[in-house]
Amino acid sequence: MTNIGLECRDVTVSFGALKAIDEFSHQFKTGRIYGLIGPNGAGKTTLLNVLAGRLAQNKGAVLCNGADISAMPAHERARAGIGRSFQITKIYPEMTVAENLRIAAQIKHSRFLPFWNATRYDRRLQQDIEAMLELTGLAPHCNEIAGTMSYGLQRALELGVTLLPQPTILLLDEPLAGIGHHEIASATRLIRSAAEGRTVLLIEHNMDAVMSLSEEIVVMSNGRKIACGAPQAIQSDQTVRSVYLGEETAA
Numbered sequence: 351m352t353n354i355g356l357e358c359r360d361v362t363v364s365f366g367a368l369k370a371i372d373e374f375s376h377q378f379k380t381g382r383i384y385g386l387i388g389p390n391g392a393g394k395t396t397l398l399n400v401l402a403g404r405l406a407q408n409k410g411a412v413l414c415n416g417a418d419i420s421a422m423p424a425h426e427r428a429r430a431g432i433g434r435s436f437q438i439t440k441i442y443p444e445m446t447v448a449e450n451l452r453i454a455a456q457i458k459h460s461r462f463l464p465f466w467n468a469t470r471y472d473r474r475l476q477q478d479i480e481a482m483l484e485l486t487g488l489a490p491h492c493n494e495i496a497g498t499m500s501y502g503l504q505r506a507l508e509l510g511v512t513l514l515p516q517p518t519i520l521l522l523d524e525p526l527a528g529i530g531h532h533e534i535a536s537a538t539r540l541i542r543s544a545a546e547g548r549t550v551l552l553i554e555h556n557m558d559a560v561m562s563l564s565e566e567i568v569v570m571s572n573g574r575k576i577a578c579g580a581p582q583a584i585q586s587d588q589t590v591r592s593v594y595l596g597e598e599t600a601a
């Protein structure tokens with residue numbers, strides 16, 4: 351069995367004359383958190399869109415657990431184990447936390463468990479809901495209406511809904527954006543727990559958080575991978591520093 355959860359081979363995406371992603375290749379190992387960083391317009395979100403199947407690459411290939419998924423649409427990629435969490439768009443704000451998780455559990459089990467075995471079906475749903483309430487720390491809020499909770503708790507619920515089908519690959523687009531200062535530590539802890547045993551790609555503009563969460567940093571600029579390595583090495587890399595410094599000077 352391969353320990354490469356996700357692989358990009360020469361992925362290229364063009365919007366007209368602009369190459370948003372330019373021959374990007376990388377192997378993302380299972381059980382690791384990868385921070386994807388780079389200045390505005392570097393191609394980070396476009397890459398996540400390609401991996402999630404929201405956007406087709408013009409060239410190159412994407413492999414998930416060794417299988418070529420380049421031509422797979424988004425809903426099939428979700429079944430193949432790719433989960434993406436980016437905003438609180440997956441939750442129903444007028445429903446409680448438990449109801450939101452129940453819907454995600456129903457979707458997961460509808461394909462495998464017969465509805466007519468109601469007791470077994472309900473037990474499995476309940477087990478999944480309880481496991482996710484525990485993982486996300488949302489048990490004390492299980493009967494709260496999702497839309498009335500703090501933004502940080504809503505993001506935690508969104509992550510819970512994403513994790514419920516047990517994806518092997520987790521794509522996180524700015525998971526800390528909009529979260530209050532006092533909730534950053536708990537959100538960071540949750541991302542660490544969620545990452546266990548998975549391949550995680552994380553786009554995050556909070557540099558302290560991305561450097562402490564990630565085991566490997568991949569740096570993009572103008573659609574290309576310009577560096578990769580351990581957070582400490584990346585922080586002292588001259589090319590990377592000049593890319594960011596250049597941006598700061600221009601701002």
Ligand SMILES: Nc1ncnc2c1ncn2[C@@H]1O[C@H](COP(=O)(O)OP(=O)(O)OP(=O)(O)O)[C@@H](O)[C@H]1O
Pocket residue numbers: 365368370388389390391392393394395396397
């Ligand atoms: N649908 C689109 N049509 C045309 N150009 C696009 C489209 N989506 C992205 N781009 C362009 O592709 C380039 C990469 O954009 P992308 O959003 O992936 O960058 P990013 O690294 O995520 O930036 P940011 O950190 O600002 O979110 C940018 O120049 C952007 O303007």
